[in-house]
Amino acid sequence: MIATTTASESNTTNDGMKKNDSLPVFPYSGGYMNGEQSGSSLDGENLSERNRECNGKLSLHGGSYIPLHERITKRINDNSPFFSLEFFPPKTANGVANFFTRLDRFREGNPMFIDITWHLSSDPANIKKETSSLSIAAGCLNYCRMDTMLHVTCAQYIKEQTLRHLQMSKAVGLRNILALRGDIPQQDENPTVYKYRALDMIRWIKEEYGDYFTIGCAGYPTGHPEAPSYAADLRYLKSKVDAGAHLIITQLFFDADVFEKFVHDCREIGITVPIIPGVMPIQGYESIRRIAALSQLTIPESILKALEPIRHDDDAVRSFGIRHAVEMCRRLLSSGTATSIHLYTMNRESSCREILQELGLWTRMPMRSLPWKSFEGNHPLRSKEDVRPIFWSTRPKSYVFRTRDWDEFPNGRWGNSSSPAFNDLADYYLFYLKGQLNKEEQLRMYGYQLENMEAVRKVFVNFITQQPNEHNVKVTRLPWNEQDVGTDAETVLIRDQLIWCNENGILTVNSQPSVNGAPSTDPLVGWGKPGGYCYQKGYLEFFTCQKNADVLRNILPSYPRLSCHIINHNASIDWTNTDATTPIAVTWGVFPGCEIAQPTVVDPLSFRVWKDEAYEAWNNWASIYPSGSTSRKILEEIHDEFCLVTLVDNDFPKPLIIFEVLAEVLRIAGRSDSS
Template identity: 40%
Template sequence: MKVIDKIKKAEAENRFFWSFEYFPPKTPQGVQNLYDRMERMQRLGPEFIDVTWGAGGTSSELTTEMVATAQSVYGLETMMHLTCTNMEVSKIDTALKAAKECGCQNILALRGDPPKGQLNWESCENGFSHAEDLVRYIRKQYGDYFCIAVAGHPEGHIDNPDKEDDLLQLKKKVDAGADLIVTQLFFDVEMFLDFVKRCRDIGITCPILPGVLPIQNYNGLKRVISFNNNHVPQKIWDDLEPIKDDDAAVKEYGINLTIEFIRRFWEAGILGFHIYTFNLERSTRIILERLNLVPSLDQIKPLPWNPALTSKRAKENVRPIFWKNRTKSYIQRTETWDEFPNGRWGDSRSPAFGELDGWGVSLKYPTTECLNMWGKPETIDDIALLFAKYCKGSLAGIPWSAQQLDAETETIRQRLAAINLLGYLTINSQPAVNGAKSSHKIYGWGPKDGYVFQKAYLEFFISPERLDDIIKKISKDPQVTYFAVNRQGDFRTNAQSDQPNAVTWGVFPGKEIVQPTIVEPMAFMAWKDEAFELWNEWAHIYDRESPSAKLILDIANNWYLINIVHNDFQDEGGIWRLFDLEIDGEISRKLRQSLVSAQR
């Protein structure tokens, strides 16, 4: 959707709105951490986000990847920066094509800063000299497809000492086809309000979003304002002087100052604002919380997972649970589907999943980080301990999940850790939920005044010796169904059909029952290839002949992947009774060991 349409809708409804800016990090781990942060900050309800573009396209590939990921994986309406710096027309064409292909309909057209090490800005051969030219070109090539934003400079552009002429240059950008203006950061609200008035006086009628930067630390503020020689009122310097060496106090001051700015915008009738997050989360979250702007769940979480903002997936409202912790891989492997499950499942289960490649089987962490986290396990107990530590929250990630466990697992965290120590290596789970309100802070999703349900679910790797034992236990409980498969494709199940089994659903006023998460065999068989391949990726960080690599590859080649569903969602502890005797036995064994040690 075009941002200008969202802004017009918000203004018509007389409601406040806000947006966030991010920049591409320099390391793969930084990118993964930012994706996790973007997912969390999605819950703060931004109308859109934008992603910056390095001078001369230095971060172009990462920028376009981040835009595509934000749109498809996290359901965030995204605006892509695009600059003229060192960008010949062919590069601009490539960038615009990539934006359109991933469903992005929003471009922030900029002249851009000089490349690193170059003092003055110069146009390149076969490129553009001004943002106005870029705006006009986009309109010529794509008509009304893109919403185009341009930058406004309340203090005047640093390269144009004539403020009145600078304002006329801004009007030229708008007249060339820009839909809205996003200002560069500033710290003088009255100067910004005067800028808006002067814009209106010369006939600029489009929305003008003020860009605000919560101050994070004293030296950081001095560095930021040095880029464009921003004016900071003396009162702010005076306020900061006694606390400038206390970063926590400076952050708190920055939060309160930004809140003052936003309230002043509102007094002047300006409903929206744009936060320069600098990829940080805390200050932005606190600002929105203190202004009582964080939206309710029904506004930001229509399903248990984030719907993709691409027209192709517009009707998708069902996904297999197996990719719960690897959403981007699922998006990538199904991007060529002609249609997506729409609640009836039907034929949209039949298209083949895409091949494993690229992002789908990466560990998400560089090798050194993997070694720091996982060490060099040499026994099954070593690996079991790593999985248990992850479940307890003391390990950042495992190959099957690069982020911490969801909040919903808090009620089962200790049990997960316990069964991992027994050698059941869990990679996915959810607790049973019997009619939680759709507004519930942890379990809630969907429209307000509804109720949501979940069946208890566990997925783990199991040794072939233990597989028969767990299947015997499952056979004694008619409420339990399972799928198990090894790398070679030996498939076992007690399910009576290959039809999907809904493991989450919601009941809402005036709607049919929504069943957005399922377990079904076809998707499980596609998932097992990826799940086992991740063992290989883990083994690759070690020397092939090392004990660690041999151990991990032995698990990959011989163990089974099993998922278990306890279909009685009212029985919260039902799935755990499959393991209780073993857990009790392990506790008893440790007690006996402790007694023996004490006697010695």
């Protein structure tokens, strides 16, 4: 049995509880922290009734999905520059894990869209293969929350195969296709297979799918190397646009004059769709020569002359490549020839980021539209989604996976469901769920050995404080977190209380402070449109020993403002003091001309689904230690013996009492131990 209390520390009380002199927490009101309250009497309950009294339709993050080409056209008309990025599928599963982490960082710059190349070697249409082009594109859309365009080639396939690839693209949620012919082998064993071109595919898309897909096509600023002439290639490009292509992305080029002439010539023959310049930063001397040769492009003599003295200095070549790309793109943007840049990243990050920052295109995402990581209008099916259970707030990719088969997503309210259909995690790709931490990284973060319960507590405390542990390593994530980002910004409002909890064996995995009318622009708790006000009920989710859970259950009748749910790993304990099926809104917002938004709920039914995932995290943690070791036994006993508890303080305008109640729990439990 695990020892759950200790009195060895100097800052403990006589009953073994660590001290905290400021357990009550006043509700945060943003700019109103001078003691004034917003005066709102909204309690977050039955908000759907109040919704009917509002005049507007909530549209915090775009509402319905707007096709990519329409958004691009609007940005061009508004003279609002943007950028997009191209990537190719990684070759290995480990590479996929790194790839999605890199994309999460790229998303910080707010790209308009990304595209994924069609790699024949990846078995590109095999959705069950995690490195296939289709699988990677679906992952970018669903798990990185980026509007994604998939390259699809047709020369290697018969018509029926290409149509099947398009149908599979639609099935995984993709709405954007870059229609390409694809490379034809020099030695044609079966020339009849290669009779189709991009124009054929564009016509098929329009015939079969109408306006469902945004269609991109390729443009060649110096003409396609296989075209009879530059003029003939322009005429073929116009035929692709006339057939239904919405936009053109160009082949790479090295001279701004070349692109400017190409755009002029396109406009002269009646091509009016957006033409996006494709730019490949020079990142290595040999690599750019090889790519130019494959593309049958001529590198200007001035560039070769500048590179020759530094050809063996990779850093110098990279710096030159950044300067050249910035100068060329800046000219195109300032002249108005282009309103956007499409970067061929070669799956590299630093050079692309520097170029975009120099150009002023790398812009942080605006204020979050919802308190959780929403799709910001980038997902065809989830653009209207605006309600989620709070339990997955630190595992948004897991939530997306578990709800991937839903036909529609909650909009306006969560509602009552007797059987929410969450997918099982058994077949969840490990790189989505567990990220990149390998065994050694976890050991350095969580400890090479856990001798007692106190060692486990220290891991949680180090996560809250973000102070380095004894190995001089920060605990940037717990096993319940998907990303290495530490705690949320709002955690600072209850930081001391969370430290106190974890020091005393109340192991917290999710929380939010109470908020009473903070401006929607508040840097800590704000979300939604400017001019609104945000509200939250205090919430805490934690693991604790069954004795503490029993004491909590016994004293809760004295605290009717608290909603509680207690469950254990096999649900032999499953108790709540609220309705067993009714969700509770714990976050809501009031915005000008809109319905009241309630984007976060505590739902008892979803909690019973979440508990399996929450408890499995203990097993995953235990697995990094040898079988039979003290460390593994401690974590396995926590899994078997501790309860998972949620507490909601419904009286959000008053000081939070969750931590006071937990202090009373520990005092009572401590007295029973001493007796």
